[in-house]
Amino acid sequence: MPARTLRICLTVATFALIASTAGAIERENGRRERPRSTGYYPRPIAEGIARTPKRLGVFEIYNSAAIPTGTINHLGDIDFHNAYWPININADDVYKSSYTLGITLGIVRMGHWYNSMGFQYSHLRIKDTIYIPRSNEAIVFDYPDYPKPHFNQYELRFNSNYQFYDLETVGWTPYLGLGLGVGMISQTLDYYDTKTELNVGVAMNFGAEFKIWQDPNGRNMVALASQNSWEFAGSGYRPKYLTIGAALRIYTRM
Structure with a gap:
């Protein structure tokens, strides 16, 4: 080639x-x-x-029996004295057992934290005779010479409770939390001007809740709860009530 x-x-x-x-x-x-x-x-x-966190809106109405606890040093315009010295008197020696009514709106987050805000009314029932400790003195309300004033407590309540179980899946749960009440006591007496006193109170909330109904699609449910609280701190002459009652709660998924 x-x-x-x-x-x-x-x-x-x-x-x-x-x-x-x-x-x-x-x-x-x-x-x-x-x-x-x-x-x-x-x-x-x-x-x-x-996935967004689960949230449930809550509408609640409740009624509770109220048992007075703690001590107070005055009742409206009446100061308690023993030989000219200020003195504290047990609240159950001044107030009778009474009741509270309330309505609340709230949100349950993550299946456990229930935060709410609402309005509460308490009717304060005063005893006809208030005995001053360690003395022979007493305050006696005797109509018409010394008529008894009427007292009512109106307040906003802020609560934060922890539900130990997920009510939607388990069906019941105990709860524990704290409540703050901010309001006023009104003092009314015939032929006299109404007087008010601002006050605050801090309470421990406790109880249990039971689901009684849930719709088929799981968006709404109804529960009954024991509505209990013990007010361990407060200002003024507001009674530190131990309340024992019941609540109806309506839940809706948000």
């Missing part, structure tokens, strides 16, 4: 080999850069889907 022809054949073979190698490299790079399938949804959309 002539040398010229041999050189031409070698040149053509070299170019063919270079072209084949370049094509193989390009195809391999294409396979490496191709994105892998992540399922039906593209990755950005799938990663953006997040």
